[in-house]
Each structure stands twice: as structure tokens, then as C-alpha cells.
Amino acid sequence: MSKVLDHYHYLHEIPELGFQEFKTSAYIADQLEKAGLKVTRNINQTTGIVAEIDSGAPGPVLALRADMDALGHIIDGVPCARHTCGHDGHSSVVLTAAQELLAEGAVKKGRLKILFQPAEELGAGALAMVEGGALDDVEMILGFHLRPLEECVVGQATPAVRYSACSTLEATIKGAPAHAARPHLGVNALDAAVQAVNAVNAIHLSPGLNWSVKATRFLCDAGVTNSVPDEARVVWDLRSQENAPMEALKEKVTQAIQHSVAALGATAQVVVLKEMPAAEIHDDATEVIRAAISEVLGPEGLLDARSTPGSEDFFYYPVKRPNVKAGFWGLGTNLVPGLHHPDMHFDLNALEIGVNIFKSCVKKVLG
Known part of the structure; x- marks a missing residue:
């Protein structure tokens, strides 16, 4: 048996x-x-x-x-x-x-x-x-x-x-702390992270390709509710049916994150946490x-x-x-x-x- x-x-x-x-x-x-x-x-x-x-x-x-x-x-x-x-x-x-x-x-x-x-x-x-x-x-x-x-x-x-190929990217977004009563003295990392999510959502590859990208983790906490947070971490999951488009997608996502947060005075370090080939x-x-x-x-x-x-x-x-x-x-x-x-x-x-x-x-x- x-x-x-x-x-x-x-x-x-x-x-x-x-x-x-x-x-x-x-x-x-x-x-x-x-x-x-x-x-x-x-x-x-x-x-x-x-x-x-x-x-x-x-x-x-x-x-x-x-x-x-x-x-x-x-x-x-x-x-x-x-x-x-x-x-x-x-x-x-x-x-x-x-x-x-x-x-x-x-x-x-x-x-x-x-x-x-x-x-x-x-x-x-x-x-x-x-x-x-x-x-x-x-x-x-x-x-x-x-x-x-x-x-x-x-x-x-x-x-x-x-x-499909899969890549997991994490962005550590750095701003500057400030009192919530004087937000102009800081750079809100939460705002920058939201901007980054929206920028990535606006990415387009060829409609003939099978691919997707979406945010799957968002961490941001100043520790109190009346301070501007100076750091946020966001993770994105990227998918592609073929290996070659994945390289282009990773590049576009990285650029979208870094450029969008820079518009608000923040910076972003993007790293690949893991990836698997198609x-x-x-x-x-x-x-x-x-x-x-x-x-x-x-x-x-x-x-x-x-x-x-x-x-x-x-x-x-x-x-x-x-x-x-x-x-x-x-x-x-x-x-x-x-x-x-x-x-x-x-x-x-x-x-x-x-x-x-x-x-x-x-x-x-x-x-």
C-alpha cells in the first residue's frame, strides 16, 4: 500500500x-x-x-x-x-x-x-x-x-x-521630519510614497505583453500622529510572462519611484528583494x-x-x-x-x- x-x-x-x-x-x-x-x-x-x-x-x-x-x-x-x-x-x-x-x-x-x-x-x-x-x-x-x-x-x-517571471522590489523613501503644525519645514515621506505608488500605476508596457505591477506592502509611521514622517517603505510585486520584458519593467518602476519622490524633495533607494525567472x-x-x-x-x-x-x-x-x-x-x-x-x-x-x-x-x- x-x-x-x-x-x-x-x-x-x-x-x-x-x-x-x-x-x-x-x-x-x-x-x-x-x-x-x-x-x-x-x-x-x-x-x-x-x-x-x-x-x-x-x-x-x-x-x-x-x-x-x-x-x-x-x-x-x-x-x-x-x-x-x-x-x-x-x-x-x-x-x-x-x-x-x-x-x-x-x-x-x-x-x-x-x-x-x-x-x-x-x-x-x-x-x-x-x-x-x-x-x-x-x-x-x-x-x-x-x-x-x-x-x-x-x-x-x-x-x-x-x-511567469516575478520580481519583488522594495523602496526605502527618505524625507525630513517636522511638526505636523509646520509641515513646510519637512518632507513628508508618506506623501512621497503615495506619489510613488501612483506613478508606478501609470506605467505602460506593450498591450501585447502579459505583465502586471502592484504595490503589496506600505509601511510608514512617525510614532506619533502630530509629526511628519521622514521614512516610508513600499514593496511592489512585478510579473511578466517572459524574461526580457521583466528587465524593462524593473527599470521603469525604479525610475517612476525615484523621479516621483524627487518631485517632493524626497529620495528613494530601490532594491530587489527576490526574483524568479519565467x-x-x-x-x-x-x-x-x-x-x-x-x-x-x-x-x-x-x-x-x-x-x-x-x-x-x-x-x-x-x-x-x-x-x-x-x-x-x-x-x-x-x-x-x-x-x-x-x-x-x-x-x-x-x-x-x-x-x-x-x-x-x-x-x-x-x-
Whole structure:
């Protein structure tokens, strides 16, 4: 009997933030070792794990990747970690697939590498794995993500999910303090920040491109209500379906912020907090996934490729290692009310489908 639900229920109860997945990583590594896989822990001095099944025969090197971290939320005023992006499901599926593939002797040629990656939500985990050498000998890498109900339902899967590029910019806006009774003696950072938000909202790229930019955090407090605040911090979320327009968008946003606050006598320092590249998916990998979905779910369960404004640090793998063929698919799970929602939940029966699709992929490449 599959262990996927046992793994899921355990991991779901120990959510940990990026690069802090100590319990999660220990559990996964222990389970892999008990199954008989060769395991390397603490990749690049992080919680990352690489496990391996070596057939002993010549052949390609295929990697499966799962992310492990939970999201940070503030719920009822209390900061907490919660698995609201399904990474506990991803880890459970890939862990179970690895255990079953080894037990079945399914890897007949080449080698299978299993990557459990930290800090996807921080946009830093894939980079840490690459820098730690996890992909140095890999020829193809496959990843996946649970999909919301509106994209596909249980019993369906898409062979390619084309994620968008994402950049998070923060501006620290400096003004000058003053008594609220004499505002002309200061420079109101709050006014300047509002000006910056409006200036960014007036940016236009070509209507033929898929992109967006919006302010997502605004912090400003003089400590009292009768003083002009001298500092404000604003964060913007930028999205682009392609990588090239993202560079132009970041430049336009930075200029809009700096020029708009300068008009009021303030200054702005703009930094990139995190960014993730747009999807780069290889046709060969997609064909493997497409065939596996058809085998497991039948032609009626195979959907077309999907595009999403969401972002995934998985795509640092093909960006940093262009010789690696990357494939990324989506599993229908009836997920509601949405990814990153504090109350996100999905049909757990879909996890077994995920296990079988990954196993089919491996058998097609290494069987």
C-alpha cells in the first residue's frame, strides 16, 4: 500500500519556513535511507537533500525535484508557518515515488536523482541546490505543482505549466521630519510614497505583453500622529510572462519611484528583494510527461499546456544549467480556495495520481 498519505499527514503538521526545514528535511532523508537510497544531506550547507538510485548500467541521469518549505502567514495577529502552497504534497509524492521505484527495481539504466529543495518561496532554494552541485551531472529534471480547481480537477493533469517571471522590489523613501503644525519645514515621506505608488500605476508596457505591477506592502509611521514622517517603505510585486520584458519593467518602476519622490524633495533607494525567472521548458521533457499522463489518466485526463502569472524558482535550474532539459507539469487536485490562501485545501486522493505519473516518467526515461 502506498505511503503517500502517511508522508503527507506527517509533513503537513510540521510546516517550516525556507532554509529552516530541519524537521522536514530530517524526516525525508530518514525515510529515503530506510528505503535503501543513497542520501546526501545538507546540500550547500542548507536543508537540501539529494538521493540517488544507480542502476549500474550506462544511461541518462534524470532528476525529480520537490520543494519542502511552508509559507509565512499572520493569522489572527500571530505569525505562523502553514503549508498553503502544497509543498508538503510535492515532497510526499516525490518521496513515495522514489521509495516505490527502488522497491520495484524500475531504474534499469542510468541514474535517478531525487532533489528535495528548500526555500522555494524565498526564490533562493533552487539557486542553493545548483551552487551545491546537485545538477552538475543531470541531463533532464522534472518538477510539478498542485493546481487550483479552476485550472484542472482531480483526474486531470497538464504536461507543461508556463510560469511567469516575478520580481519583488522594495523602496526605502527618505524625507525630513517636522511638526505636523509646520509641515513646510519637512518632507513628508508618506506623501512621497503615495506619489510613488501612483506613478508606478501609470506605467505602460506593450498591450501585447502579459505583465502586471502592484504595490503589496506600505509601511510608514512617525510614532506619533502630530509629526511628519521622514521614512516610508513600499514593496511592489512585478510579473511578466517572459524574461526580457521583466528587465524593462524593473527599470521603469525604479525610475517612476525615484523621479516621483524627487518631485517632493524626497529620495528613494530601490532594491530587489527576490526574483524568479519565467519558465523555460524543454519539448523532450514535456513529451515524457505527456506520455506518462496519458498512460496513468488516459487521453481524457491529458490537458493542454497552461500559462500562469504565478512564479516558481524551479526555473533557475534550466536558466543556470541551460544544458539540462527541464519539464514542469501540473496535477489536478480540486484545490480551493486558492494557492497561498490561509485555508487552502485539496483532494488528498490526487497525491497517489502524482506518484504514478512520476513513476511512469522515470520508467520511460530509465526503464
